[in-house]
Amino acid sequence: MSQGTIEVSGLRKRFGPTTALDGMTFTVRPSRVTGFVGPNGAGKSTTMRVIVGLDAPDAGTALIGGRPYRSLRHPLTLVGSLLDAAAVQPSRSARDHLLWLARSQGLAAGRVDEVIGKVGLERVARRRAGGFSLGMRQRLGIAAALLGDPPVLLLDEPFNGMDPEGIVWMRGLLRALAAQGRAVLVSSHLMGELEDTADHLVIVGRGKVIADLGVADLIATVSAGRVAVRTTAPPQAMAVLADAGATVAATGRDTLTVSGLPAERVVALLGAGAVPFSEVSAHRATLEEAYLRLTRDAVEYRAEPAGEATR
Numbered sequence: 001m002s003q004g005t006i007e008v009s010g011l012r013k014r015f016g017p018t019t020a021l022d023g024m025t026f027t028v029r030p031s032r033v034t035g036f037v038g039p040n041g042a043g044k045s046t047t048m049r050v051i052v053g054l055d056a057p058d059a060g061t062a063l064i065g066g067r068p069y070r071s072l073r074h075p076l077t078l079v080g081s082l083l084d085a086a087a088v089q090p091s092r093s094a095r096d097h098l099l100w101l102a103r104s105q106g107l108a109a110g111r112v113d114e115v116i117g118k119v120g121l122e123r124v125a126r127r128r129a130g131g132f133s134l135g136m137r138q139r140l141g142i143a144a145a146l147l148g149d150p151p152v153l154l155l156d157e158p159f160n161g162m163d164p165e166g167i168v169w170m171r172g173l174l175r176a177l178a179a180q181g182r183a184v185l186v187s188s189h190l191m192g193e194l195e196d197t198a199d200h201l202v203i204v205g206r207g208k209v210i211a212d213l214g215v216a217d218l219i220a221t222v223s224a225g226r227v228a229v230r231t232t233a234p235p236q237a238m239a240v241l242a243d244a245g246a247t248v249a250a251t252g253r254d255t256l257t258v259s260g261l262p263a264e265r266v267v268a269l270l271g272a273g274a275v276p277f278s279e280v281s282a283h284r285a286t287l288e289e290a291y292l293r294l295t296r297d298a299v300e301y302r303a304e305p306a307g308e309a310t311r
């Protein structure tokens with residue numbers, strides 16, 4: 001068992017009448033960014049809180065390197081977490097917050113300036129954290145998570161409140177942390193945030209896992225057999241291709257997605273029909289599109305057929 005593996009198994013948790021976790025089971029492995037994705041209320045935060053011992057499950061286990069979090073002697077050197085970016089003493093400076101955290105965990109004070117540098121907070125490190133924007137608090141939260149140089153990172157919605165530059169920075173940081181061999185679990189309710197970032201996805205809904213798969217596999221499955229066309233004459237292109245038996249959808253002002261015909265045949269048909277086009281290529285689905293198709297299929301699969309419910 002690698003020190004940097006998280007194993008979540010059969011977690012159940014109710015809050016009064018609400019079932020937050022309903023048999024949540026998955027494994028987070030080292031050297032990759034695992035996206036933990038699902039709509040609001042799906043149970044992502046509760047799962048993360050259980051992993052770090054902040055909530056007790058009604059049933060099931062969450063182990064890090066084979067052990068429960070609460071049994072770890074120096075938890076911050078094994079697991080770094082960002083669970084609530086607002087949880088900072090507002091009157092303290094960012095640097096003092098990190099120094100206090102380092103001291104309380106027996107970590108070298110020298111790490112504080114290192115992590116401040118890693119998250120790009122050098123210029124504001126001596127300012128009161130209470131005046132920080134949400135994006136700056138997220139950076140401070142990441143700095144705290146990195147203090148103990150842990151092989152496992154749990155980040156709950158780290159993209160929240162980040163500006164576009166911050167999002168690009170966060171993606172690069174997450175990739176770098178995984179490239180160093182760490183297991184990185186990142187939750188998000190917006191799939192697009194994880195584009196070019198996650199290697200693996202654990203997709204959840206209503207307290208359990210809907211899909212657990214590699215991003216490359218997901219994109220390949222959803223993209224399979226589809227061809228993207230760029231043309232200044234979409235109606236003509238659609239007509240020519242549909243006549244040849246293809247299914248054609250307009251995906252933008254001058255772009256179409258074609259299924260049912262290979263790319264060479266699309267080129268030949270457009271050429272023969274004198275339809276102008278500037279690009280014909282294998283379609284590559286975005287993560288957002290792949291997610292929507294996957295969750296739509298999951299919903300259709302689960303839905304009771306019309307008319308059956310009352311019988």
Ligand SMILES: Nc1ncnc2c1ncn2[C@@H]1O[C@H](COP(=O)(O)OP(=O)(O)OP(=O)(O)O)[C@@H](O)[C@H]1O
Binds near residue numbers: 020040
């Ligand atoms: N302390 C609590 N008391 C009562 N209900 C709770 C508590 N914590 C979570 N819940 C409920 O449990 C369910 C799962 O919530 P959770 O926060 O884990 O979901 P999430 O996937 O993280 O969603 P979000 O993206 O909104 O944070 C929700 O219905 C939520 O209202």
